[in-house]
Amino acid sequence: MKLHYKPGACSMASHIILNELGISFELDKTDTDAGTTEAGADFRKISPNGYVPALVTDDGEIITENPAVLQYLADQSPDAGLAPRNGTLERTRLQETLNFISSELHKSFGPFFSGTELDDAARKKAEAGVGLRVAHIERSLEDGRTFLLGDTFTVADAYAFVVLNWAGFVGVSLDAHPKTQAYVTRIAARPASIKAMVSEGIMEQAA
Numbered sequence: 001m002k003l004h005y006k007p008g009a010c011s012m013a014s015h016i017i018l019n020e021l022g023i024s025f026e027l028d029k030t031d032t033d034a035g036t037t038e039a040g041a042d043f044r045k046i047s048p049n050g051y052v053p054a055l056v057t058d059d060g061e062i063i064t065e066n067p068a069v070l071q072y073l074a075d076q077s078p079d080a081g082l083a084p085r086n087g088t089l090e091r092t093r094l095q096e097t098l099n100f101i102s103s104e105l106h107k108s109f110g111p112f113f114s115g116t117e118l119d120d121a122a123r124k125k126a127e128a129g130v131g132l133r134v135a136h137i138e139r140s141l142e143d144g145r146t147f148l149l150g151d152t153f154t155v156a157d158a159y160a161f162v163v164l165n166w167a168g169f170v171g172v173s174l175d176a177h178p179k180t181q182a183y184v185t186r187i188a189a190r191p192a193s194i195k196a197m198v199s200e201g202i203m204e205q206a207a
């Protein structure tokens with residue numbers, strides 16, 4: 001399998017999951033602006049919408065969209081337990097959570113990555129948008145659970161972690177959401193997360 005990624009972008013969730021699964025895979029760093037990849041591919045032919053992640057399976061199928069890529073990866077090794085079995089209510093809960101992360105939490109960070117400098121009013125509005133979505137994550141963790149769906153780490157945690165971790169990069173404080181802060185720290189400490197962050201160059205290798 002080959003994962004097209006951009007350092008620290010949402011594609012890092014799939015990178016973390018590939019590490020969690022311990023299966024062999026290739027990475028191809030992608031320049032979405034230029035539409036090229038480090039390996040020399042024309043990325044627009046791989047991902048017509050021009051964004052990462054794009055996963056090329058061993059059969060040459062191309063899968064895009066975070067919720068689909070993540071569930072595909074989890075289903076490659078069902079015994080790893082990174083997604084509940086298909087057809088169960090628990091799987092529907094996972095899909096509910098992945099869709100929330102994708103269409104609400106992830107998108108709330110959009111203004112910070114728009115390439116346009118935010119004036120005070122725009123920044124305040126964007127921060128409020130993120131805060132509203134993080135408040136939902138905080139409520140999900142209110143009962144003291146370790147992960148978003150309970151006591152088991154799933155693909156949703158990898159995706160939520162990557163997106164929540166952007167808060168630090170764009171200077172949005174998570175202080176009002178202490179359970180979420182502790183959750184981010186917890187997922188960041190997983191060996192699979194550290195390995196992905198070091199490999200993508202957004203974290204230094206510990207001495």
Ligand SMILES: N[C@@H](CCC(=O)N[C@@H](CS)C(=O)NCC(=O)O)C(=O)O
Nearest residue numbers: 009010032050051052053065066102
């Ligand atoms: N709907 C897509 C959105 C993916 C997305 O927003 N990817 C960003 C990185 S986090 C990207 O590649 N942006 C570059 C661009 O749009 O040129 C998904 O959920 O996979």
